Amino acid sequence: MVLVIIYGIVVLCLGVSLVYDRDRTMKAFKVTWMMLKRMLPPTLAIAGFIGMVMGFVPREVISHYMGNSSGLLGVFGAAAVGAVAFIPGLVAFPFAGSLLDQGASVMIAASFVTTLTMVGVVTAPLEASELGLRFTLWRNGLSFVFALILGVLVGVVL
Amino acid sequence: MKEFWKKYWSLPAAVVVFSMVGIIWPGKMVDILPETCNFLLQVILIVPAVLLLMGLFEVWVPRSLVKKQMGSGSGIRGIVLAFVFGTAPTGPLYIAFPIAVALLKKGARVSNVAVFLGAWAAAKVPQIMVEIQFLGPAFAVVRLTMTFIAIVIIGYLVEYFSGPANIRE
Structure with a gap:
């Protein structure tokens, strides 16, 4: 269903863009191709990683360490991994989805994707050089704390 | 070239790890490969379309x-x-x-x-x-x-x- 909506929007936008400006649309394809090229290596790496997790780690182990029984420590761990990992957001969601399917808890998935998108340890030096160290530390630190709270709350609601 | 490796180091690293796993535990590949392919398929179905949307936004x-x-x-x-x-x-x-x-x-x-x-x-x-x-x-x-x-x-x-x-x- 979501796929149908996305493809509908894409076809519509592409059509309008083509009608108004052919050259610009071609430029959009070029930009897209550049982004795709950048995303491909980490995506393939994660695909391999997922396969190995599924192949080697039994379901019970995942649901034990990442399930509801893992509690706050599990949420903290997931948030920490999300903060450090440098995975494109678009690939992180299917990754979190696979973990959910394997028995990970909703809290873990929520705090993981939240820190993954909002906290960037890898990009922090860049952020600090542009926006200052204090801003960077507070923004990332607060985002991390809120991701923990949010993860627990999402788990409580769902 | 250095720039290239800096950007794409994860791909050869993944290939090496993947092949090593395949050599050491060939039996496990029966479980691993379908999961990997399934994940890739799901991503391929949705990500290029989303990126195209981003590309269009960027130029307009x-x-x-x-x-x-x-x-x-x-x-x-x-x-x-x-x-x-x-x-x-x-x-x-x-x-x-x-x-x-x-x-x-x-x-x-x-x-x-x-x-x-x-x-x-x-x-x-x-x-x-x-x-x-x-x-x-x-x-x-x-x-x-x-x-x-x-x-x-x-x-x-x-x-x-x-x-x-x-x-x-």
């Missing part, structure tokens, strides 16, 4: 427009604008840092800039569609609602703690 709505519109924003208008531009289908967070700097130089409030970065990171429309697809609508709605609230609170707290004077060089 230049970043200079974002800077121009956000510079004047303050108060509720500023927060709303920060969300609107943050939710646009654009690239990863680090692309937004230079824009954030430009916004600050133009006199945008620190809290609005922090909200802008938060929305850019967490609330992009195509990213939301991907979240719904893979984590379900209930999960996405609950998480995103809380994220929106958190982003605004974080914005004000960042301004309170880091102060406007310390940000600009």
Whole structure:
């Protein structure tokens, strides 16, 4: 269903863009191709990683360490991994989805994707050089704390 | 060449690890390969379409427009604008840092800039569609609602703690 909506929007936008400006649309394809090229290596790496997790780690182990029984420590761990990992957001969601399917808890998935998108340890030096160290530390630190709270709350609601 | 390896080191690393696993535990490949292919298939079905949407946005709505519109924003208008531009289908967070700097130089409030970065990171429309697809609508709605609230609170707290004077060089 979501796929149908996305493809509908894409076809519509592409059509309008083509009608108004052919050259610009071609430029959009070029930009897209550049982004795709950048995303491909980490995506393939994660695909391999997922396969190995599924192949080697039994379901019970995942649901034990990442399930509801893992509690706050599990949420903290997931948030920490999300903060450090440098995975494109678009690939992180299917990754979190696979973990959910394997028995990970909703809290873990929520705090993981939240820190993954909002906290960037890898990009922090860049952020600090542009926006200052204090801003960077507070923004990332607060985002991390809120991701923990949010993860627990999402788990409580769902 | 060095640049190339810096950018794409994860791919050869993955291939090496993957082949080693295949050599040491060939039997396990029966479990691993289908999972890997299944994941790739799911991603391939959705990601190129989303990226094309981002590509189209990039050529039709230049970043200079974002800077121009956000510079004047303050108060509720500023927060709303920060969300609107943050939710646009654009690239990863680090692309937004230079824009954030430009916004600050133009006199945008620190809290609005922090909200802008938060929305850019967490609330992009195509990213939301991907979240719904893979984590379900209930999960996405609950998480995103809380994220929106958190982003605004974080914005004000960042301004309170880091102060406007310390940000600009």
